[in-house]
Amino acid sequence: MGRLLSYEGKQNPYPLYEEMRAHGPVVAVGGTHVFVTGYEECARALRTPDLLSTDAVVQDAKLPGWREHSSWLWLTRNMLFSNDPNHERYRRFFSSAFSARSVAAFRPMVERRAHDVVRHVQDLGADGRTVDLVPEFSFRLATGVIGELLGIPDEDQPGLRELVGDITLALEPIGDMRQLLPGDAAMDRLAEYFHALVARRRVAPGTDLTSEFVRIRDAGEELTEQELVGNLMLLLVAAAEAPQDLLSNMVRLALERAEEAERLRKDPEAAAGFVDEALRFDPAVQALNRVAARDLDYFGVQVAEGTALTLLIAAGNRDPRRFDAPGVFDPRRPDNQPLTFSGGAHYCLGAALARMSAETVVSRLLTELPGMSLAGRPTFRDQIVQRGHDRLLVTTV
Numbered sequence: 575m576g577r578l579l580s581y582e583g584k585q586n587p588y589p590l591y592e593e594m595r596a597h598g599p600v601v602a603v604g605g606t607h608v609f610v611t612g613y614e615e616c617a618r619a620l621r622t623p624d625l626l627s628t629d630a631v632v633q634d635a636k637l638p639g640w641r642e643h644s645s646w647l648w649l650t651r652n653m654l655f656s657n658d659p660n661h662e663r664y665r666r667f668f669s670s671a672f673s674a675r676s677v678a679a680f681r682p683m684v685e686r687r688a689h690d691v692v693r694h695v696q697d698l699g700a701d702g703r704t705v706d707l708v709p710e711f712s713f714r715l716a717t718g719v720i721g722e723l724l725g726i727p728d729e730d731q732p733g734l735r736e737l738v739g740d741i742t743l744a745l746e747p748i749g750d751m752r753q754l755l756p757g758d759a760a761m762d763r764l765a766e767y768f769h770a771l772v773a774r775r776r777v778a779p780g781t782d783l784t785s786e787f788v789r790i791r792d793a794g795e796e797l798t799e800q801e802l803v804g805n806l807m808l809l810l811v812a813a814a815e816a817p818q819d820l821l822s823n824m825v826r827l828a829l830e831r832a833e834e835a836e837r838l839r840k841d842p843e844a845a846a847g848f849v850d851e852a853l854r855f856d857p858a859v860q861a862l863n864r865v866a867a868r869d870l871d872y873f874g875v876q877v878a879e880g881t882a883l884t885l886l887i888a889a890g891n892r893d894p895r896r897f898d899a900p901g902v903f904d905p906r907r908p909d910n911q912p913l914t915f916s917g918g919a920h921y922c923l924g925a926a927l928a929r930m931s932a933e934t935v936v937s938r939l940l941t942e943l944p945g946m947s948l949a950g951r952p953t954f955r956d957q958i959v960q961r962g963h964d965r966l967l968v969t970t971v
């Protein structure tokens with residue numbers, strides 16, 4: 575486990591997952607922690623109501639002093655870090671905005687943004703200069719899409735990248751509470767931003783989702799103002815960080831495999847399988863946490879109430895009992911259902927949006943800039959839960 579938290583472990587955690595898997599798909603460590611590396615075992619855990627997400631009650635037991643940190647105070651006001659009945663209430667409020675039907679209606683906007691971001695990369699790289707695709711392509715597209723949906727003006731978006739990145743640091747394993755300080759500061763600034771946005775949309779509504787959410791909230795009072803702001807912040811962070819990492823990963827995986835890049839250029843149908851395989855092979859979210867609400871027997875391992883479970887979904891995605899040749903990147907894999915969007919009650923609300931955006935934009939980038947190639951070895955951020963490139967340098971001509 576220590577090695578997984580080292581810089582080298584974070585650059586390539588996959589051999590370490592295999593070492594853990596050798597001890598079995600569910601492994602208890604020291605009586606208080608359980609690590610799950612099996613596909614079926616992770617999938618079942620996500621659908622077991624007695625395995626709770628980290629909410630305020632769980633944090634009281636797990637992380638004394640957390641209430642002094644605004645990062646976690648705000649996180650526990652959103653649906654991801656809640657359990658029923660709050661989770662059900664939040665999810666009901668927000669879910670129809672991201673249904674398959676809603677997402678189909680977002681497609682023209684995503685295509686317009688994809689067109690603009692590819693032009694932007696083309697302009698930056700026109701004279702042979704290297705372009706870092708993480709800020710200039712992946713983040714720009716992901717934030718542009720969710721920003722437009724939520725009514726965040728484009729000129730406010732560049733400042734958001736650092737805030738979003740700092741907030742995801744609060745989700746990493748916490749050894750020292752000082753690690754939360756950047757996330758606290760970022761969360762305070764973002765909360766202020768969203769409080770102001772909500773107030774603006776209340777007096778001057780637009781066609782964006784924030785205006786719609788404010789209208790529904792004010793009519794029915796299903797959510798408090800803080801819960802509305804907390805969940806709006808979740809929507810921004812969730813739709814910016816993991817999609818950014820997915821896009822960067824997909825481009826890197828394609829540029830490393832010329833024949834796959836060519837397939838994406840020629841066959842629009844190929845994108846869906848490529849997205850699924852990128853999600854499986856190198857997921858933006860590597861691990862999810864749960865806590866046992868009561869004593870249970872979990873695949874033969876005795877799990878006492880209060881035990882923390884780390885579901886290593888990235889390891890589950892490479893479980894040889896579920897996937898043939900799991901270490902091979904194969905976009906034509908049949909029945910490919912990675913664990914990367916979670917499962918059960920917390921199944922990713924933005925999965926359809928993330929898929930559609932990734933399918934649209936990556937093929938377009940490769941098709942319109944066929945001369946693109948990697949400039950140097952891509953590296954990953956120093957993070958293990960949210961994994962993604964910190965830089966992805968390319969040349970485009």
Ligand code: HEM
Nearest residue numbers: 653654812813816817820859914915916920922923924928
């Ligand atoms: C590659 C892209 C994405 C990945 C890998 C991803 C991954 C995940 C995962 C693993 C969870 C559940 C965590 C758990 O069970 O504890 C989740 C939940 C969530 N995601 Fe995503 N996500 C992505 C994109 C998006 C987008 C675009 C949105 C925007 C709407 C979004 C919004 C959410 C929300 C609101 C939740 C909380 C759902 C709940 O608790 O009921 N995600 N996501």
